[in-house]
Amino acid sequence: MVNALMDLLIDSFLSALLLIWSMNPELLMIVQVSLKVSATSTIIASVVGVPAGFLIAFGTFRGKRLVITVLNTLLAMPTVVIGLLVYAFISRKGIFGAFDLLYTQKAIIIGQVILIIPIITIFTIAAINRIDDRYRKTALTLGANVFQTALVIVREARFGIVASIIVAFGRVIAEVGISMMLGGNAKGFTRTITTAMALEYDKGEFALSVALGIVLLILSFGMNVFFNYFQGKARV
Amino acid sequence: MLYELKNLKKTYGQRTVLDLERLRFEKNKVIGLLGPNGAGKTTLLEIMAFLTRPSAGDIRFEKELIDYTNGKLIDLRRKVVLIQQHPILFTTTVFENVEYPLKIRKIHKAKRKKIIKELLELVGMEIFEQASAHKLSGGETHRVAIAQALACFPEVILMDEPTASVDVENQINIERIIQKINLEKSISVIFTTHNMIQASRLADETVFLFEGKVAQSIYENIFSGHIEVDSKGYKYCVLHSGLKLRVSSQKSGLIRISIDPNVVKLNQNGSSSSMYNCFKGTLIQLTDEQSKVRALVDVGIPISVLISKEVFKSLHLNLGEKVWLNCPKESIDVF
Structure with a gap:
């Protein structure tokens, strides 16, 4: 029994390597969709989350603590809950039903953006709060205006901000609930790495599933290597 | 300006x-x-x-x-x-x-x-x-x-x-x-x-x-304290360290004083023309300052005194030695 399981794993692993090596078109298509959707949602969430984080970190307004608490709570929001919530809005009977978004890449992007905005915002707040206040004073006394001072602070917090974006990308490329519920796992269109893995597992086809798992790990490893290289280079 | x-x-x-x-x-x-x-x-x-x-x-x-x-x-x-x-x-x-x-x-x-x-x-x-x-x-x-x-x-x-x-x-x-x-x-x-x-x-x-x-003016030996008046009507400044200095001032309550290091007298035997504001302490530092020598004396608080080089030579001072300080009223500025 154990031997049979090991054989299955080894066979699947070898077949997976072959699929990757031969640049299997189906595998490539799935990876491409995943990268496109995840990159788009990460960019959109960054455009919103980084300035939001900056404004919250520097702003003095009523309810600031509450906003941070809510954002922290949203970090733990399950993907299926977001899937369900967005579904309620974009399904045919929903408020945005007329836009025909359900089971499209746009629907996945909407869900993923909601998922990672809190991540990017909270990590940006943390990154900016860690920045020494002397940077702000130095920029101001050197004659910088408010915008230029903000840029100095963002630049000094860049490692933390880039780290937040990488964490967010890692979260969306590995999530399955939103992609499945809002994308519908349509082949060649909304089938992402994780939804394809779930499907192949259900079918008992482990080779493609393992191949996609390997690609996912390589992507994650690549992102971290890039980040460490960027961080190391900037500190030389 | x-x-x-x-x-x-x-x-x-x-x-x-x-x-x-x-x-x-x-x-x-x-x-x-x-x-x-x-x-x-x-x-x-x-x-x-x-x-x-x-x-x-x-x-x-x-x-x-x-x-x-x-x-x-x-x-x-x-x-x-x-x-x-x-x-x-x-x-x-x-x-x-x-x-x-x-x-x-x-x-x-x-x-x-x-x-x-x-x-x-x-x-x-x-x-x-x-x-x-x-x-x-x-x-x-x-x-x-x-x-x-x-x-x-x-x-x-x-x-x-x-x-x-x-x-x-x-x-x-x-x-x-x-x-x-x-x-x-x-x-x-x-x-x-x-x-x-x-x-x-x-x-x-x-x-x-x-x-x-x-x-104002003197920027050394600055201490905080409060004014107390004794039964004879003399005013004293009691520093936070407990040191009591006789002062002449119209002020009351919390005050600050500065002691002019040029006016404070330093000697080794406690002899003084004044009966009050004499404190025994330890000489903890000597610094050469152009025409004068700065002596730092610990009397519970460190008080800086400037003495002429001639006086310094005649006193033969040694670090760690017990000395007496006399702070006449005119050396104390209350503000």
Whole structure:
């Protein structure tokens, strides 16, 4: 029994390597969709989350603590809950039903953006709060205006901000609930790495599933290597 | 007149850190702000750098009353630059750090390069031009911060403890730079220090701050206490350390006193013309100061005394020796 399981794993692993090596078109298509959707949602969430984080970190307004608490709570929001919530809005009977978004890449992007905005915002707040206040004073006394001072602070917090974006990308490329519920796992269109893995597992086809798992790990490893290289280079 | 401060106050919650009735600084001078830790020196510099808003009072800069509501602070900040006690440089090269103020002033690239080269030469940091700013030592960072400040072409440079955290070699370099920028570039320099010798060496004028207020004339031996009156009607100042000094003052309650080190008498046998304000203590420090010798005597609190070299020779003083101090009433200023 154990031997049979090991054989299955080894066979699947070898077949997976072959699929990757031969640049299997189906595998490539799935990876491409995943990268496109995840990159788009990460960019959109960054455009919103980084300035939001900056404004919250520097702003003095009523309810600031509450906003941070809510954002922290949203970090733990399950993907299926977001899937369900967005579904309620974009399904045919929903408020945005007329836009025909359900089971499209746009629907996945909407869900993923909601998922990672809190991540990017909270990590940006943390990154900016860690920045020494002397940077702000130095920029101001050197004659910088408010915008230029903000840029100095963002630049000094860049490692933390880039780290937040990488964490967010890692979260969306590995999530399955939103992609499945809002994308519908349509082949060649909304089938992402994780939804394809779930499907192949259900079918008992482990080779493609393992191949996609390997690609996912390589992507994650690549992102971290890039980040460490960027961080190391900037500190030389 | 460069700065004119009137009834200036800065409070943090219930705590008043600065309470200045009137203070004026003239142009093109080197001014030393002396005072112990917590005297309000840094707060005053930040207010004069237009980085902190006072809680009350008026500031005039070059006769113009500062209005914190009209959004023109950036124009003022471009005339005044503050170098913090522990300056921080941006995480880039030395060159780019000095370039920053020039860039935001939209100075042409070729001109920027020339200015940066000159300024780094002035502070003796030209060989570090392409070095990573965060790898510099404390003294080197301070020198780059001075170059960065000079790149603003300011009218005033405010320096918070410019030599407090640097080694002796860098201290000498920084003092030399301060004198040079004042003389050659006609930039007014206002610096804080708690080193009296440094202040007298560098500054054209010194202002002493104590607990947020300007202490008049004598800026040594300053202590806080309260007034007590004995059964005969004599007034005493009881210091926090418990030391009791007879004073003549109309004030009551909490007060501050300064004891003039030139007037205090030091002897070895307790003989004194005065019956009061005589304290026995231990001689803990002797410093040569041009025509005089400064003796620091621990009488429960350290009191500084200046004695002539002739008296010093005749006394044959030794460190650790028990000596007597006599503080006549005229040596004590109550404020």
